[in-house]
Amino acid sequence: MRKNDFDVIIVGAGPAGLAAGYVLAKEGISVAIIERGIFPGSKNVMGGIFYRSSLDDLIPDFYKEAPIERHIVEQKIWLLSEDSMFSTGIKSEKYNVEPYNCFSIFRAKFDKWFAKKAADASAMIINETVVTDLILDGNRVIGVKTDRPNGDLYSDVVIAADGVNSFLTKSLGLRKKITTNNVALALKEIIELPDKVINDRFGVSSSSEGVTIEITGPYFNKMRAIGFVYTNRNSLSLGLGVVTEDMVKLKINPNDLLEEFKKHPAIKPLINGGETKEYMAHMIPEGGYYSMPKLYSDGFMVVGDAAMLVNSIHREGANLAIESGKFAAKTYIEARKIGDFSQKTLSSYQKKLEESFVLRDLKTYKNLPKLLEEKQYLISKYPKFIIDAIYEMYSVDKVSKSEKVKLIMNRAKKELGYFNILKDAFSIWRDFR
Amino acid sequence: MRIEDKLYLIGYNIDEEESHLGVSDPEECKKCLGRPCTYICPAGVYSYDDEEGKLSINYDACVECGTCRIVCSYITWKYPRGGFGVQYKFG
Numbered sequence: 001m002r003k004n005d006f007d008v009i010i011v012g013a014g015p016a017g018l019a020a021g022y023v024l025a026k027e028g029i030s031v032a033i034i035e036r037g038i039f040p041g042s043k044n045v046m047g048g049i050f051y052r053s054s055l056d057d058l059i060p061d062f063y064k065e066a067p068i069e070r071h072i073v074e075q076k077i078w079l080l081s082e083d084s085m086f087s088t089g090i091k092s093e094k095y096n097v098e099p100y101n102c103f104s105i106f107r108a109k110f111d112k113w114f115a116k117k118a119a120d121a122s123a124m125i126i127n128e129t130v131v132t133d134l135i136l137d138g139n140r141v142i143g144v145k146t147d148r149p150n151g152d153l154y155s156d157v158v159i160a161a162d163g164v165n166s167f168l169t170k171s172l173g174l175r176k177k178i179t180t181n182n183v184a185l186a187l188k189e190i191i192e193l194p195d196k197v198i199n200d201r202f203g204v205s206s207s208s209e210g211v212t213i214e215i216t217g218p219y220f221n222k223m224r225a226i227g228f229v230y231t232n233r234n235s236l237s238l239g240l241g242v243v244t245e246d247m248v249k250l251k252i253n254p255n256d257l258l259e260e261f262k263k264h265p266a267i268k269p270l271i272n273g274g275e276t277k278e279y280m281a282h283m284i285p286e287g288g289y290y291s292m293p294k295l296y297s298d299g300f301m302v303v304g305d306a307a308m309l310v311n312s313i314h315r316e317g318a319n320l321a322i323e324s325g326k327f328a329a330k331t332y333i334e335a336r337k338i339g340d341f342s343q344k345t346l347s348s349y350q351k352k353l354e355e356s357f358v359l360r361d362l363k364t365y366k367n368l369p370k371l372l373e374e375k376q377y378l379i380s381k382y383p384k385f386i387i388d389a390i391y392e393m394y395s396v397d398k399v400s401k402s403e404k405v406k407l408i409m410n411r412a413k414k415e416l417g418y419f420n421i422l423k424d425a426f427s428i429w430r431d432f433r
Numbered sequence: 434m435r436i437e438d439k440l441y442l443i444g445y446n447i448d449e450e451e452s453h454l455g456v457s458d459p460e461e462c463k464k465c466l467g468r469p470c471t472y473i474c475p476a477g478v479y480s481y482d483d484e485e486g487k488l489s490i491n492y493d494a495c496v497e498c499g500t501c502r503i504v505c506s507y508i509t510w511k512y513p514r515g516g517f518g519v520q521y522k523f524g
Contacts, residue, residue, distance in 0.1 A: 036512055038446065042520045043497060108524035128516030147515050165499040167511075178503050185500050187475055189439075190523045235523075247473055248504055254475045255436045278523045279439035281475035281498045 002142075002154060006032045006124070008332055009144055009155040011131045011168060013040035014107075015055075015318045016304025017161030018114045019325030022058055025123035027333055032153065033115070033123055034146065036130045041111030045282035046318060047188065048230045048237040049212055050110065051102045054319040058326070059117060063100060067109040069232035070210025071100040074202075078266065079217035079383040080227070085266040086217075086387045096209060104210050104230045104237065106190075134158060134168055134300070140342075141172070141299035156341050159301050159328050161321075164283045166293075166306035174302065175293030180245035181373055182287030184224075184312070187258050188239030191274035195234050201270055202231055214315065218384035219264065222250065224372050226312075227261055229270060236271060238262070241284055241312075246376075254281070286312040289366035295353070296346040301328040311361050313368060320358050327352040367431035378424060385416060436477045440494050448517035452492040454478065454501075455509040462488040462507070469504045495519070 008024055010017040013035035024031040037043040049072065055062050063071070073096045076089030095101050119125050135143035135152060143154035160168040164183065169175050195207040202211040215227035224243040229236055240258055247254060262271060285291065285308040292308045295301065303309075304321035311320065331349040335341050353359045372378065389408045393401075412421070456462060463486050470479040476494045479501065481487075496519045502510035512518070 036515050037518075038516050038520060041524060043518070043524075045521065045524050106523040108521045111524075130512050130515045165502075177506075180503055183500075183503055185473070185475065185498065244473070244500060244503060248469045251467065251469075251472055253472045255439070255477075259434060276434060276439065276442065278442050278521065280443070280519075280521060280524065281496045281500070283498045283500055283503070 004155050005143075005153045006030045006155045007336070008032075008157050008159060009034065009153055010159045010161055011144065012161035012163055012304075012306070013037075013115050013125060014044050014111060014161060014163060014304060014321060015114070016306070016309075016321035016325040017159065018111065018118050019055070019058060019322040020159050020161065020303060020329045021123040021325075022114075022118040022121055023326055023329035024332065025118060025121035027329075029333070029336070031123045032126055032155075033118065034126045034129050034131055034144070034153075035115075036128070038128055039112055040115035040125060040127070041108040044107040044111050045186070045188065045280045046107055047186065047228055047239060047241070047315060048104050048106070048232070049102050049315060050105045051316065051319040052100055054322040054326075055114075056099065058322070061099065063103060066113050067105070069104040069106065070208055071095070072102045072104065072212055073204060073209045074211045076211065076213045078213055078215040079387055080215050080219035080264065080266060081217055081384055081387050082219060083265065084387050084391060086383075086390055089213075104212075104232050106232070131162070131168065134171060139298050141297065156336070157299050157301065157332050157346070159303055159325075159332075160306050161303045161325065162306050164285045164305040164308075166302070169293045169302050169306055172297055172300065174295075174297060178285075178291075179287075180248055181243065181369070182285065182291045182308075184241040184243050184284045184286045185247060185254055185281060186239060186241040186284050187254050187281050188237055188279070189258070189276050190232070190235050190278040191238055191271050192235045192277045193271075193274040197273070198231050198234070198236065204231075207233055216379050216383065217387065218380045221380065222246065222376060223252075224376055224379065227267075228315075229267070235277065236274065238267070238271060241286075243286065244283075245373075284312065284317070285310050286369065288312070288369045289359070289362040290369070292362075295350050296343055298343045298346075299341045301331065301346055301349050303328050309358060309362070311365065313365060314361070316361075323356060323358050324353060327356070364432065371427065371431050375424065375427070378428075381416060385412060440476060443496065444520040444522060445493060446517050446520055447493045448513055451514065452490065453511050453513045453518070454490050454492045454495060456488055456490070457507050457509050459487065462486075465505075470501045470508060473504050474501055
């Protein structure tokens, strides 16, 4: 009988793959994590906010040693129009005490650190190697082909943590073709500024405290788009995520859109004098619950972005990836006890995800992508109405307040329509109850 | 800031021997309406030469997001060989 090279092979050293590898290695299981970049993190991109709790289970107090930028003490939401901005959000001292809720990070640094932890736990990280295909025995996955000479590697189970483009999941027929409605193109710039300037502009009292701003509204016109500004220690992460379908339809060049965005009167003063240090782009799987592939097969499990585990409205992804990696590892450990890696046994991976907040949350928002596809105006027309109404109420121009309320109600009737508001309220209630 | 200047900020280990991007049927580019690859790519990899009737692919600027392969089914897309391609400092 053929001898396995490893008990488990993980494809991709992002948060999902590294979490799975870390858990397995800690259990004394022989595990390889195959990464195509020169080091883990070198090709990894996210907006930049990392939630603590999922990783804290694995590495308690990790943030004391991991390369983090700032812990987040204030999270804002902006509704943006061409010339105005309405801001809301939460700043709390409760966010300013350990163990903290979330952090701004750079993935190239963070993932490299996480990979070192996995390697210290005796996972083998194999860099600069592309997995080109799965090796099958009948329907069962028994290993991977790589682009190294004599690069075939065999294992009990392969865990696909190969990201949003996941060719492995596709090759097994576990998912359909990704559509332009299921993914957003995200762009980001790292804009360097002195930390004291950032502290002043964002109203924090030390260079370890950070602020996040998520931006939507009529500024983005007919697009399902979110802008963001996150504070790092000596820089800002500024970017946009736009559903690909909308960019194609409107024939928009993403960099042009980002450049325009940087000129908005609410954004410009935040980045003024800053120097762009890096530019990057990444696809975000935003299709939600219904766009997920089948998560397991004989000798195979899918984790992280490859499994489309992103909660776009709460900008959660890396934490869901880590949870999925942990569950996949636990499922392997259970399967190993009975020596059975069939899909029947591995189906408990799906069950674990279903019982956790990961798929509970994705189920809560399962209708959101479709709702916004059909009613994009929910994130443009309504925010516009709110911005205009508040502008009106704050403008003192000898019009009485009751007259202003009447004007606003008339606008609601004209621009939105009372019946339409009821209909929209009903569909939101129906989709999220 | 122009895209050319932004790409200059990114680290790449360019594979001089082989392109990881291509088009399965160049005839389709001639017929293609709008040619979304030419404006959707965040790294401006694709441009269309009307005179030659040919898509030009500047693969060494690719940031490996995969957007082009989602918008066009004729684009052949694979990962650059191990160790090649984009290398972020921050990410």
